[in-house]
Amino acid sequence: MSQRFDNKVVLITGAASGMARATALRMGREGAKVFCADINAAGAEETAAAIRAAGGQAQAAAGDIGEPAQCRALVDQAVARFGGLDVLCNIAGRGGLRAFTEETVESWNAAFAVNVNGPFHLSQAALPHLLARRGNIVNVASTAGLQGQAYMPAYTASKHALVGLTKSMAVEFGRKGLRVNAVCPGGTATPFLQTFAVPEGAEMDLIGHMQLLPDMARPEDIANMICFAASDEARFVNGALLSVDGGTVAA
Known part of the structure; x- marks a missing residue:
């Protein structure tokens, strides 16, 4: 396997499971020093331990990216542990299916706290370190950030906002050597998908159009794209969805 991330320092949120864990493991195999962050401390440590067992370097830390102070602390810990930062992967997310009329202030705010505010605060804290190394940010949005999707108003709105943040930062910092891109997965077989329970009385044809193929992506399929976007192979890819x-x- 190529060593695209040899001696690169990478901070990955959501690293306890799913596509973030798959990304952490692959980057670790490709030489990265991986800082695994997740609100699930035990899961983050399992991922970091797996990287170390395979001969890589990794550190785990617990953090709630919905809290600005914890976002700054995660960046500080990663830099203190590995001496800098080359790549920030904002993968942690919050979602679920809910009829528009059943959406609550609490669930709306929670979605934006994790899906938008977290990447914003992490990116702001990481910015000087990334600029110093001409690094990059990979945000994980969703097909819900590219088109309207029924029964997920907060998730769709927050992922559209993350797409907007990606484009704004890409334009503002591209000339300074910082690339910012968004990977937009469709249905992926991860534990995260278990939060997407179909609301009672939902029109199933409105949900069915979200998935073109009969099967779902694997976490590794998404990790492959994240790793490409984060690598020097994508040196001329900026502001891409x-x-x-x-x-x-x-379709």
């Missing part, structure tokens, strides 16, 4: 959805948004 990279769909990994089997063609769903093309």
